[in-house]
Amino acid sequence: MTKKPIVPMPVIRRLPRYHRYLEELLKNDVKRISSRELSEKMGVTASQIRQDLNNYGGFGQQGYGYNVEELYNTLTRILGLDKTYSTIIIGAGNLGQAIANYTNFERTGFNLKGIFDINPRLFGLKIRDIEIMDVELLEDFLSKNKIDIAILCIPKDNSQIMADRLVKAGIKAIWNFSPIDLDVPDDVILENVHLSDSLLTLSYRLNEDKLLKNKVEEK
Ligand code: NAI
Structure with a gap:
């Protein structure tokens, strides 16, 4: 919950x-x-x-x-936009990199402090001056930096384990992009994003007239 x-x-x-x-x-x-x-x-x-x-x-x-x-x-x-927030991204793949590159979040007060991945080939690469770090260093980083929001951009199979790690390390807000219902304690705020829901709504609306017309004709 x-x-x-x-x-x-x-x-x-x-x-x-x-x-x-x-x-x-x-x-x-x-x-x-x-x-x-x-x-x-x-x-x-x-x-x-x-x-x-x-x-x-x-x-x-x-x-x-x-x-x-x-x-x-x-x-x-x-909306709490009179404050600033420190964020980290977990998973520096296509989505993680796109979010890291989107500077507008910074303008609204969401400051990216760290990016983590499991893939050694990405370690040391920089996105807007922020180095991609080994996810093994996550707990150490979180013990030394006050982070408000973790942005989860990893494959769904690894997401619950990662959410548990984040919660154990004191993270209280997760912006989750993984297509999975995460289980987190009551004092943790979870916000799921599903771009595909929006796309499916669009495709539904493209087809709605025909769909409902067929229904009428079937009667
Ligand atoms: P990707 O494969 O390009 O990137 C995933 C990255 O996560 C890789 O760099 C991989 O090394 C890393 N990773 C895997 N396990 C990890 C772990 N335990 N700790 C740290 N890093 C780890 O995938 P992409 O396209 O960036 O998608 C990422 C996730 O976001 C997927 O779960 C995908 O389904 C989801 N997604 C969700 C969208 C939405 O609207 N909610 C839209 C697009 C993707």
Whole structure:
């Protein structure tokens, strides 16, 4: 069991989108937005936005709408983006390297401190000045460096053993890309990413009309 959030997960999943959208408004120098305008642009009802934000105290005033900068700053704080985080990547294959090379995470405060792999051919190679280390050095590294988030990019067969090692070494948050349901203690936060779920949703939608048409014709 991973740590359960207090606010419902669907609400939490909407927050990054609000934040992203408000950032765009700020960039375009928009100072204020009505809840109706915000909801229309985001494709969420105004009451949904209000309810979501009410979990964290009320924002916006009747008839005034939202002060864009204020709401953006509040969401920044709610999402914990007013702090920085140290991360490590386990598995420096295609995915691990792509994530390591993506500098935007750093811009948002997620600082990559170490990359580990099991393949000796990768040891010593650098990605953005960070050396790929032997995964045997992981526990020693974690005892000397305060790491907040481990990013797991290894084949699924090795993932549970690696998660156990990370938890034992004190890691409290795992961003898991391995296609496996990991078992972690209650005080560890596990966030799974499945790009393929999104791709399959896309392929479903490409086929939906035909699928439902056939169903009607079968009747
Ligand atoms: P890859 O084979 O290119 O890289 C895997 C790397 O992990 C290799 O360098 C290998 O030496 C290393 N490794 C294996 N066992 C290890 C261990 N115990 N400790 C440290 N390093 C270890 O594979 P790729 O394409 O990078 O995929 C990695 C994982 O991510 C796979 O489980 C894959 O299924 C998953 N994946 C998930 C996606 C998602 O959306 N969730 C998208 C793409 C890949």
